Amino acid sequence: MAIEIAKLRSETPGVAHRIHLNNAGAGLMPQPVLDAMVGHLTREAEIGGYEAAGEAAPQLDGVYDSVARLLGADRDEIALAENATVAWQLAFYAIAFQPGDRILTARAEYAANYVAFLQVAKRTGAVIEIVPDDGDGVLDPEALERMIDGRVKLIAITWVPTNGGLRNPAAAVGRIARRHGVTYLLDACQAVGQMPTRVDELGCDVLAATGRKFLRGPRGTGFLYVRRELMRSLEPPMLDHFAAPWVAPDRYELRPDARRFETWENNYAARLGLGRAVDYALEVGLDVIEARCRDLSARLRDGLRAVSGVRVYDLGRDPAAIVTFSVENRGADGVKAKLALSGINVSVSNPSSTLLDAEARKLPSLVRASPHYYNTEDEIDHLVSVMSTLR
Structure with missing residues (x-):
């Protein structure tokens, strides 16, 4: 079963206003x-x-x-x-x-x-x-x-x-x-x-x-x-x-x-x-949702890793659709604000949310982008493009 992206987006009012990559915070409600x-x-x-x-x-x-x-x-x-x-x-x-x-x-x-x-x-x-x-x-x-x-x-x-x-x-x-x-x-x-x-x-x-x-x-x-x-x-x-x-x-x-x-x-x-x-x-189907989430998050990770000064922190051989990263010489809150000016929703993951892991890996506050099945490849690429300007 294939995902009908156009139909799903037509049933999601929020996509007309923002590129929403904060689904790990709160997903956009469908109509x-x-x-x-x-x-x-x-x-x-x-x-x-x-x-x-x-x-x-x-x-x-x-x-x-x-x-x-x-x-x-x-x-x-x-x-x-x-x-x-x-x-x-x-x-x-x-x-x-x-x-x-x-x-x-x-x-x-x-x-x-x-x-x-x-x-x-x-x-x-x-x-x-x-x-x-x-x-x-x-x-x-x-x-x-x-x-x-x-x-x-x-x-x-x-x-x-x-x-x-x-x-x-x-x-x-x-x-x-x-x-x-x-x-x-x-x-x-x-x-x-x-x-x-x-x-x-x-x-x-x-x-x-x-x-x-x-x-x-x-x-x-x-x-x-x-x-x-x-x-x-x-x-x-x-x-x-x-x-x-x-x-x-x-x-x-x-x-x-x-x-x-x-x-x-x-x-x-x-x-x-x-x-x-x-x-x-x-x-929609959870199997096809999972496959779509994997593809979009992999595209985002690969794109971010190619940007100078960006570091991706995700772990595991089969990661889920939560992508965390930092930008050299820029705080996570500042990056989030810059992305918001470009119409992109992300969030910030602070060390206190997973203190043991943060201390073990010496994690700073991280930018967290979480794509979902109704996002498009163009939206993913636009986030990467904006990040390439943050030097």
Whole structure:
């Protein structure tokens, strides 16, 4: 199946105004996503919020089916959240850690996750250990296997880190976790929407992701997958009467599904936008999206490496569609501002977002460009052309 670039761009209003290469921050929403959200907000204004939610109940319920289809999961294993960090935290903090329990993670782990590890270690006496990388800077599954013992309580990694094209071997980690019966929590924020993300193939017990990045959904949306067998043993750190109905004066009962990780009040317009974004990605096809992302990001890396004074920092043999680079004698914020004047959106990746990796590699603040399937080769080449003038 080929990607119809002209059609996709005609359904993406933002491409008329900017060259958007900040999809790792927030992708441009396609028109059907925008229509789903605006349509619901209009109905809220016309007939009332509760009434509009009741009217849209079948579509809202269908969002669980859409996310389950995206992940190859069952709908009762899916919870929706206001962002990926909340989803990840609700699952992580539901795990009961004891003194000496080991948390194994990757060197390029995201700051929000690592801060949570540090807090739990401080509270419980659990310890955090870093799985070594291989020669290409990718988490080494063989090293992980050697680290496993009876004290390993959790393996928690980021599949595609925020600060470069690295893809950690998520499925290989899953096979090790399953073999040893260790809970496996996967942060898939930068993976979902740019590549197939099937939990049965990944072998993860928990997966958290966002809607706003490569899925091209609205900000303020995220979701959580929790494997059914694990879910039944987890009580979220915070509950309300939606997650745990109050059934007697002295007793509540946890919901039997993953919605025990949700609360009663939600942004229904955003949820409908998320569901439509998931359906849109599935209609385009994750395999062809991944191939297109690979081609565009490879073109960008090759172009940047040919520019004098530009250094590309991405790791791994099979990098994802996040390209990080620096320009000699120019700060990343200044480069971003210069590109913005040329109508090009990029972002800046600061060392604090992946502190261990930044310290190990002595990384400065980096310019981060993240193309997506609706970008064109001409847009990639234009960014490279602008960079060639920054001397």
